[in-house]
Amino acid sequence: MLCVLNKPKMSTKEDYDCIVIGAGVQGSFTAYQLAKQNKKTLLLEQFILPHTRGSSHGQTRIIRKAYEQDFYTHMMEECYQLWAQLEREADVKLYRRTGLLVMGPEKAPDYQLIKNTLQRNLVPTVILKREDFSQHIPHVNLSDGDEALVDTTAGVLYADRALKTVQGQFQKLGGVIKDGQKVTDIKPGPVVTVSTSSGVYRAKSLVITAGAWANTVLSHVGLQLPLQVVRINVCYWKEKLPGSYDVKCRFPCFLQVECKEAKDHIYGLPSNEYPGLIKVCYHTGSETDPDERDKQTDRSDIELLQRYIARCFPGLVPEPAVVESCMYTVTPDRHFVLDCHPTYSNIVIGAGFSGHGFKFGPIVGKLLCELSQGEVPSYDLSPFRIRRFQAKSKAAL
Missing domain, CATH: 3.50.50.60 (FAD/NAD(P)-binding domain)
Structure with a gap:
């Protein structure tokens, strides 16, 4: 059996x-x-x-309360606390405060919305007068007709x-x-x-x-x-004089809300990932298939950035030293x-x-x-x- x-x-x-x-x-x-x-x-x-x-992926991202909409600014209040809580739990530094320089035409709706949202929500903000701008922000040319402010709570996240x-x-x-x-x-x-x-x-x-x-x-x-999935060219630009735009020299992150070169935002972060290079990118890109993104070779955003940097950032070589890529998944x-x-x-x-x-x-x-x-x-x-x-x-x- x-x-x-x-x-x-x-x-x-x-x-x-x-x-x-x-x-x-x-x-x-x-x-x-x-x-x-x-x-x-x-x-x-x-x-x-x-x-x-x-x-x-990538070493850095901007963290800010400067938004056109109140609901994002409100969410960021708690978000800063949660980032700090994670830092304490893991005993790791994840954030460096640099401030965020916001520049835009005085009458541009997006710039005014950001300014009003910051002031309405009592976010610590400094309004920069044109006559004093270069004293506070050296090596940057403020465009004619532009205003500028600094969200002093903003900074860099180590992504x-x-x-x-x-x-x-x-x-x-x-x-x-x-x-x-x-x-x-x-x-x-x-x-x-x-x-x-x-x-x-x-x-x-x-x-x-x-x-x-x-x-x-x-x-x-x-x-x-x-x-819509778009591929972004993440560009790094070389300082002509090392340290001009370095985080150690207290150069802030920045957001150009609108300018003659671009309808969409241009943003930048001080030198961090690559010594002597600062990240400046255009906040949009070309539609792509996420599985085929490396086949996307459009450089129109890079050409736009070259013109902007030549005009507004005289301390940078207006040719990207490093170009990486990232994807945005964008809603209407x-x-x-x-x-x-x-x-x-x-x-x-x-x-x-x-x-x-x-x-x-x-x-x-x-x-x-x-x-x-x-x-x-x-x-x-x-x-x-x-x-x-x-x-x-x-x-x-």
Whole structure:
């Protein structure tokens, strides 16, 4: 008589409270916030970490309260506190205060909106008079008709370090990161099933923060958002006299709201990544496929920047010394998407950060965590709801 041993069946499925797809800054902070709430959390990433294929890589980003809209300035109040909290928890420096110089035509609507928002919200701000400008900001030519102010709370975030830090803190809290796992299928339901190239995972809730690949992932759950992916040329320009625009010499980050060379914003950060080079970029780019971004070779933004730098930054060589790339995932109104799926309330979406989302990572993570747990969000999310696009689509019919 044969004795048959009853071996337990091996399950290829792993169960979690929440799965987060996309380990950029927004997904990593969401996973970290969930782990702080003692939720068993899985963070999935399609590429091997760390990588430079998305929108969260690079050494620096600007952090600021200078915005046209009150709701961003209000969110940044708490965001600064959350960044400082992460610094304390990990004992790592993630932020350097430099101030943000904002320049723009006196009558330009965007410049006036920023100025009014800062003053209305009592953000420490210095208005620079034209006659005193060069004393405070050497090596910069203020354009005729331009005004200037400084958001003194602003500065530089150390982006790569921040991303590594929040992922490390997530893992210390028991969170699981699985990289090199591209999502191949999602089955909605009371328990969501996520299939990847390497496994099958289940969770009570799902958060999608897939950056430029958001619509690719959302196609598995029957949703497409009006997102445009653009490739940005990240340009570094050489100082003629080393130290002229260095952070140690207290040169600020800057934002040129409008100028004769450009309709969109131009922004810059003091020398940091590469000694003797400062980052100056145009805040828009050419549409691209995120999987084919290196084939995009448009240089019109670089030519625009060369003309601007030759005119306004006489201490820089008007030819980029280094050109890297990054991707923006842009919504029609350039505001974020922070919302639940219209059909499946346990699937939450963070997308369309439009090239200005990195600094909001801690607060976006908190909000997406709240949405995934069915809690009332800490802020009014009406500017970020999916229905704003649906309403416009119906109006156009």
